[in-house]
Amino acid sequence: MTIQEKARAMKKISPHTANTDIETRNAALNAISGAVTAHRDEIERANKEDIAAAEENGIPAPVLKRLRFGDEKIRDVLDGISQLIRLEDPVGKIQLRRQLDEGLILERETVPIGVIGIIFEARPDAMVQVSSLCLKSGNCSILKGGSEARRTNRALFDIIYEAAVSAGMPDGFMMLAETHDDIDQLLKCDDSVDLLIPRGSNAFVRYIMDNTKIPVMGHADGICHVYVDRDADIDMAVKIIIDAKTQYPAACNAAETVLIHRDIADGLLPKLGEAFRTAGVELRGTPEVRERTECAEAAEEDFSTEYLDFIISAKLVDDIDEAIDHINTYGSHHTDSIITNDDAAAEHFMNLVDSAGVYRNCSTRFADGFRYGFGAEVGISTGKIHARGPVGLEGLVTYKYKLYGSGQIVGDYVSGARQFHFKDLQEERK
């Protein structure tokens, strides 16, 4: 069967997956946890083969590090599953219960999205996380991990799938895609896949977004800013900027540009420049920045570049509105922070910056599902439709309207024989 035929078959299974109760879904997560523990040797064997092949192919060290799935990472994913089991069921929440007329009750209830395709990096821990998030939220999933992790992913998938189905999940509720050609086939499954979540490089995510009719959730760029307002604590600003840039520069929520109010530039820049030098960060500044600290010259394109490295650009602004305008123009609507002691300035910035996350006096690196207390995340969305920012379980559900009648017809309400009497009833789980 082609991926398209398999996806169509999965589409037929998806209402049954959606209809599983939370006890079954949690039991499946428990079974997965047990099975991963029991088959540890098998997983480690597959992972060693992936690593050997990667080393042979001269894969860079950071990729190798992410590929390695040792004791510590296995413990982390098992912890993650335990946390996920404890999270409230995102499915079956009544968001609205309204009497439209006597004996005519409308309910809006959360339901799984259906079939979700997730394409992720060569990180075996991601395989466990995304599959268990989809399972907990009652979704069918088509999973495609980075090819360097091929053997580990196959071992993990088989273990996870068998454990989940033994615990009562429907046959065929999960599927592993394994080749790059599978991705191109998956992109054509707009009749059966409800949502695609691509993770990976900017170019890869953009390719997915540009080549499918399926709704896509995620982000291509992460061009995050820290803006230091005129009235700011300089030491706090330096500490936050260094964290936002250096704590994990390869992350999408790392800062790429610092904007500095002209009035605070003389006080801030010498200290900030020194801190960058100490941290091994290359600063690229406009001429005005370079007058105040020694650094490389920023070109126009620096301000629309996601370095993902120990490089940062900087420029001065005349006022907060210039900073906001710069961020809305050059940014990627991901996460942007203002450092200020001024409440009104903070609110102005947070209201007018058009990003998924707008922060005051803290690091952009907090933009993360775990740090938001979501237990886990399936990705971070810079789109505005459906889910925005870090996407946890809530982003994997939609809703349906249920209308309970007793013979009502619209003709009676149009003719005036009956009138609507809207009355909101208590919203509660059934």
Added chain:
Amino acid sequence: MTIQEKARAMKKISPHTANTDIETRNAALNAISGAVTAHRDEIERANKEDIAAAEENGIPAPVLKRLRFGDEKIRDVLDGISQLIRLEDPVGKIQLRRQLDEGLILERETVPIGVIGIIFEARPDAMVQVSSLCLKSGNCSILKGGSEARRTNRALFDIIYEAAVSAGMPDGFMMLAETHDDIDQLLKCDDSVDLLIPRGSNAFVRYIMDNTKIPVMGHADGICHVYVDRDADIDMAVKIIIDAKTQYPAACNAAETVLIHRDIADGLLPKLGEAFRTAGVELRGTPEVRERTECAEAAEEDFSTEYLDFIISAKLVDDIDEAIDHINTYGSHHTDSIITNDDAAAEHFMNLVDSAGVYRNCSTRFADGFRYGFGAEVGISTGKIHARGPVGLEGLVTYKYKLYGSGQIVGDYVSGARQFHFKDLQEERK
């Protein structure tokens, strides 16, 4: 300026439109209501010209009827605006307020989507409705109405825009697109338009969906079903089916197919066939249906046809699961109703049918924003991402995360110097 340049300019205005307070937005709606009343003559003059041109071009009677914008329709749109003013502000709702750690507070707040493009039929009342929904929800809008209503729309747009801006809405927060070529330009504005809502024929909506990278909300088909279960009230079933088919056959929520449990077919079909004949509905049935009542023969393609007319298809099913499977396969995930006295059967159907609306013992024609008590709707979505079913104000907002810190950096939480202490705080409007 091209539409693309204008849309880019609007994108820059959109954070300011989003940041208007509800008093300004309601004052603008009030001003619009006053201006429409004051400029009634002008509007009627433009409408008469549109009608004269339409008559000259031999436009069909139903289109002419929708095009006419007389006293009654003007009163209706003014009533609609009054209702909209009374609706709660959809913007600025705090959906989540969580302490991540001492002095680090996360809020999730509803915000307008930004720039919305709406393409709608040649109905001047739609012009007023969609523009006021976008305004109330703090969105910028690009409006393109059916070309037959060109003069009326231009008159209405000028009146609405001037009233709204005089009341404090930002210059350029609304824009009228007037030519068919404008639509093709609009489809290319994926750098500045956040959402497209196309309304109109199946072919037109599908064209929009297939030719843009902008997220699209709406529906192409409306293939709605009524399924009569084995244990159902036959008179109720007949009454509901006749309403669902005939009350307004051109609507997307009209029923196109009746599915009948084999066990109730002998009792139901002769009565139903008679009711169809009386109502002037052409029934197209499978051989089993034709054995029980006189009707035309249904071809396979009948079950995937949206007639939008006094035609309906019918077939028997062996059990409820066959009905569910038929609906999930041939339907358009819009609205489907079960007629049954059996609670368990109703829940089974409503859980497994994968549609925006799943009904029990009432007409599919209730799928409508007004009938759901939303005050108004901008359209009905059969997609699962973002909004589903009738879309009112709530579907025109998204959210942003605001994080209020006091110098926090992620490094401290990774090193273990600090720990997260998640604590949900009261969710309330600020």
